[in-house]
Amino acid sequence: MQDDISGWSDWSQNFDGIEEISSPSELHGLLTGIVCVTEAPTRDEWLQILSTLNVPKLDDEALALLTDEAEDVAHALSDDELDYLPMLPDDEHFLMERVQSLADWCAGVVLGFGLASGHIRTDEQELIEHLQDVAAVEFDESDNDEEGEMSYQELYEFVRLIPVSLSIGRKKVPVAESSLLQHFHAKTHQQPEVVNTENVVEMFTPHRPS
Numbered sequence: 088m089q090d091d092i093s094g095w096s097d098w099s100q101n102f103d104g105i106e107e108i109s110s111p112s113e114l115h116g117l118l119t120g121i122v123c124v125t126e127a128p129t130r131d132e133w134l135q136i137l138s139t140l141n142v143p144k145l146d147d148e149a150l151a152l153l154t155d156e157a158e159d160v161a162h163a164l165s166d167d168e169l170d171y172l173p174m175l176p177d178d179e180h181f182l183m184e185r186v187q188s189l190a191d192w193c194a195g196v197v198l199g200f201g202l203a204s205g206h207i208r209t210d211e212q213e214l215i216e217h218l219q220d221v222a223a224v225e226f227d228e229s230d231n232d233e234e235g236e237m238s239y240q241e242l243y244e245f246v247r248l249i250p251v252s253l254s255i256g257r258k259k260v261p262v263a264e265s266s267l268l269q270h271f272h273a274k275t276h277q278q279p280e281v282v283n284t285e286n287v288v289e290m291f292t293p294h295r296p297s
Contacts, residue, residue, distance in 0.1 A: 089177035094156070098174055101149040107142045112188040115174035116195020118153065119160055123196075123253040124203035125265045127157035132262045139268060164254040171251055175243075182235055186226045189239070193246060194222035200253060203267045214249050221246050 089095075098111040108114050121128065121136070128136060133153050137145065145153070156174075163171040173192045176185055197218050207215060221242060229235075262268070 089179075093172065093174065093177065094152075095174060095176055097152060099176075101145070101152055105142060107140055109194070110188055110191045112173065112175055113191035113195035113198075114153075115156070116192035116197075117199040118157055118195075119164075119171075119173070119192075119250045120196040120199025120201070120253075121203045121262075121267065122157055122161045122164060122259075123200050123250050124257060124260065125262045125267065126259045127161040128154070128262045130154050133157075135268055136262075161259075164251055169248055169251060171248065173243075173247060182231055182239060183226045186224060186239055189243060189246070190222050190224045193218040196250060196253075197222065203262075203265050211253055214252055218246060218249060 095111070098115065102108065102111040102114050105114075108117075130150050130153075133150055134144070160171065173189070175188045175192060178185070197215060200215070224242075
């Protein structure tokens with residue numbers, strides 16, 4: 088299975104079932120959003136970050152996965168090859184699970200980026216709104232067909248490289264100098280306001296007769 092190649096199997100085994108996190112994909116989005124702004128967190132910094140999120144202490148294997156993946160993501164976001172990939176289940180999983188995982192990942196990116204960053208650049212507001220739109224997607228059984236599969240793939244490709252855009256042109260700061268830990272509680276009450284613009288979800292969700 089592609090899950091073994093992508094790393095999803097390891098992530099699912101180590102991070103599935105953490106009540107404070109919706110899914111392993113949300114955790115990967117959180118990691119990605121953070122690394123858009125800061126240097127890759129160390130093992131000890133991950134312990135602090137997860138503590139602020141009230142996540143129970145992880146074992147050494149799980150912490151090593153987070154630390155190694157943060158380094159890989161930091162490299163991918165700075166790579167001209169644009170080969171960054173979200174951590175999502177492969178196409179052997181039900182479409183409903185993949186759609187929900189993509190939504191979780193988008194929510195995680197917004198959260199991680201918001202917690203780590205003191206500001207949103209003017210050209211980033213729309214990108215954040217697109218992620219928020221996809222995070223709000225709800226799967227409908229009528230979408231469980233070939234057209235729904237195509238819509239999912241288009242939506243995936245649309246949001247996959249948004250973190251690259253958020254990362255470009257930023258001087259990555261050490262975690263200790265970011266707002267990630269010092270202002271965590273303040274940031275949780277200051278999420279970016281959703282502006283009423285054209286919903287990106289409507290661009291990819293099939294219009295079906297009622």
